[in-house]
Amino acid sequence: MNRLNWLARWTVTVRAMCGAVVIGSMAFGSSIASADEVTNSVAAQDAIDSSEPILSYETSYNLVAAIKRYEQIVANGGWEEMTRGSYALEKGDDRGHVRALRRRLIASGDLEDTGRLSSKFDDELDAALRQFQARHGLQLTGIIDQETYLTLNLPAEAKLKQLRLNLERVNQVVGDLSNRYIVVNIPAASIEAVENGVVERRHTAIVGRIDRQTPILTSKVHEINFNPYWHVPKSIIRRDIIKYMNQDPNYLTDFRIKIYDASGDELDPQSIDWSTEEAVQYSFRQEPGAENSMGHVKINFYNPHAVYLHDTPQKSLFGQNRRFHSSGCVRVENVDELVSWLLRENTSDWSLPAVDAAxxxxxxxxxxxEKPVPIITTYITAWANRAGVVSFRNDIYGYDDAGRIDFASAN
Structure with a gap:
């Protein structure tokens, strides 16, 4: 996909300091992304994109090199803390705090050290800041917004610890990888489709929120359900459906969700006492259609957690920075392309037009x-590519803090 078209499709930037919403090269508010800023964002994304799978011997080698670099950074005293005066800095500013930002980005390798420390926030610094944001999975605003400010102030020692931990995680699984597989990286909320050691497709994903986590597992994708029913898990009936029905008695009708007893007979929602947990003893099924929580497709793989990959009618969520919204399952952007890739080795035609027609x-x-495809859901919060660009993600589930590395045993 052309990079400029890709950026225009996914970039939704909220400029809190300027009161403007920028979508690609269009803007509503008091500012608009310039051609140089769009180019810098594309370059920043290109710098972190790689054909190397996040689970691979290449990533392991790259992490070893990154650890050596960060050991040197720590030995040199790390980087200075950004003060509150740097908040809201952006291209065009000319003040002393810009020099501190330059020093910070030089220390982490995002900006070349030319020996000069100008106080002007120029195009070169804009490009460096956008690369820093891309490496950390932040919106490419080119502004020191709140998340960027907090991320800039994470100490080098913490980054080094993160790199070492993730090297152990990668090394645990690389020896068991097959020729063709899918990786769901939970902290990055992203998916890689890998074949012959090369990433053939990347997909933005939505994964489980903190209180309903996507599990770590290995399995095999064995089935595709087109225009599926959604059989509502009992946990969601208990946590959500009962609450929604107390708020709106027409909720089930509006979303085409039917209730069945143990004999398979359909029940009237009004016959159930929604002030209790009576509903949990029944089966709930949402009919196929535009409102269906599965969207157009469900991708099944064996696991004891009742989770799967699927489409979603809530496409706008893919544009968010923090994509931790699901109840454990994984929603996939451009899921038709992933389905076509999964079914590529079937004897029937499942090209992209055929999938879209279905x-x-x-x-x-x-x-x-016909040939099940291995799937791995994992938790990698730091990795590097062969160009030496190191990426980090937030420890959303607290596995880094807990020092957890036992992912190879999760099946």
């Missing part, structure tokens, strides 16, 4: 993968 038909259809 979506548009609205008809229920189940297709088995």
């Amino acid at each position: 979506f548009e038909s609205g008809e229920r259809q189940d297709v088995n993968l």
